[in-house]
Amino acid sequence: MKSLLILLFFPIVLYAQVPYDAVESLISEKQFAKAEKLIAPYVTSNTKDLKAIELLGDAHGHQKNWDEAIKNYKRLKELSPSNANYHYKYGGALGMKALNVNKFKALGIIGDVKEAFLEAAELDAKHIDTRWALVELYMSLPGIVGGSKKKSLKYANELEQLSLVDGYLAKGYIYEYDDEPKLAETYYKKAIEVGGSINCFEKLTNLYESQQQPDKAISNIEVAQKKHKRNALHYQIGKVCADYNVQLDKGERCLMRYIENYSAADGVPKEWAYYRLAQIYKHKNDKNKAIEYIDKALEIRSDFKQALREKSTILSK
Known part of the structure; x- marks a missing residue:
């Protein structure tokens, strides 16, 4: 009888081993389909395991399967409504879906995207990614559906309070998007002074290229090379x-x-x-x-x- 019980329960014990590390490793190696295949059966049997659901949503998102990613992230925010990151991921997946459907369908999604990001920002006053998302969202939307440079700058200012370099990059983005290259250049240079990451240099280089200023772009890359080798x-x-x-x-x-x-x-x-x-x-x-x-x-x-x-x-x- 004891042997029979071991045989009966041993597979369950094996199955109950949560494959978090293996799935995270597969995702880091960009083997997203394999990650999905590994975690999906576990989620089916463990419908309230937040980490597993998030990993499944991430695997779907990396494969641009936005409907499935949305379903999983929505489940997360329902299970843990006070978690800002779940609202952020839900809004991000909705936003990506909006970019891949026709304009009429997209208009029906944008309100939910905005609501999710605003909820995330409200829940976590230090959530940098959400504020970046709101900066980009308000700049990219037409005014008739809620786009607003003023609101975008509001979240750029909040970013600046959390991280000077992010705030400067956000303002550079806003002014570049709004075709104010001089102001964009000023803030990208500020970001380089404060942070000096490759990303900061790239933003300024891209601005110079977009403005047909290749000599300035080359000089900027040379400074980056001296710093980062x-x-x-x-x-x-x-x-x-x-x-x-x-x-x-x-x-x-x-x-x-x-x-x-x-x-x-x-x-x-x-x-x-x-x-x-x-x-x-x-x-x-x-x-x-x-x-x-x-x-x-x-x-x-x-x-x-x-x-x-x-x-x-x-x-x-």
């Missing part, structure tokens, strides 16, 4: 030089250095550096060198569409 920034300099046909010798040197020191951790595949070198030599009217480097890119990836188009352009000159 990242090989990927060599590629970024080369990219700007190639895109805007400026400082071509500098762009060439930086791309060569990027290739020489390349590792997978740099993010941008090596073939893109060869592609940018081909562009630079095209600008220099050195057709042979341009073809040499575009062929190097295509040796790595024969279906590299941009490189194939660039080769046709080079050969046609």
Whole structure:
């Protein structure tokens, strides 16, 4: 009888082992479908396990299965209505769904998105992500459905009280969105002074590029390189030089250095550096060198569409 009981209950004991760590590991490795498959049966049998439901919602969200993510996050906020993060995730999933449906359906969702974010902000006066969401939401919505620069600035000011760098970045975002580049530049520079992260430098670089100011963009990336010593920034300099046909010798040197020191951790595949070198030599009217480097890119990836188009352009000159 004792043996029979062990046989009966042993599978249950195994099944009851909560696979949190394994699911979190799969999500961090971007194996979202596997994470979903592992946690879903557990959630089916443990319908009030908040962490498991959240992990399932996260797995769905990463796969852009917004309806399932919404269902799980809604369940979370119903089970734990005072948890700001659950309201934030629910609003975020709703917002992503709104971006992927037609405008009429989206209008019906926006009110719930706003309500969820406002509830999260009310529940947690220090919830930075929620305030960022509200900054972006109020700036992106048309005034007729509740968009408001004034309200966006209100949450940017709240962010500034919680984190100077986030507040400055939020204001930079608002003024860039509102086509006030001088003010955006001022706040992005403030963010660099206070925080100085790669993200801060990227925001200012992107602003300069959007304003067709490549020399300023290059100078900003060079400052970031001195501070952070990242090989990927060599590629970024080369990219700007190639895109805007400026400082071509500098762009060439930086791309060569990027290739020489390349590792997978740099993010941008090596073939893109060869592609940018081909562009630079095209600008220099050195057709042979341009073809040499575009062929190097295509040796790595024969279906590299941009490189194939660039080769046709080079050969046609």
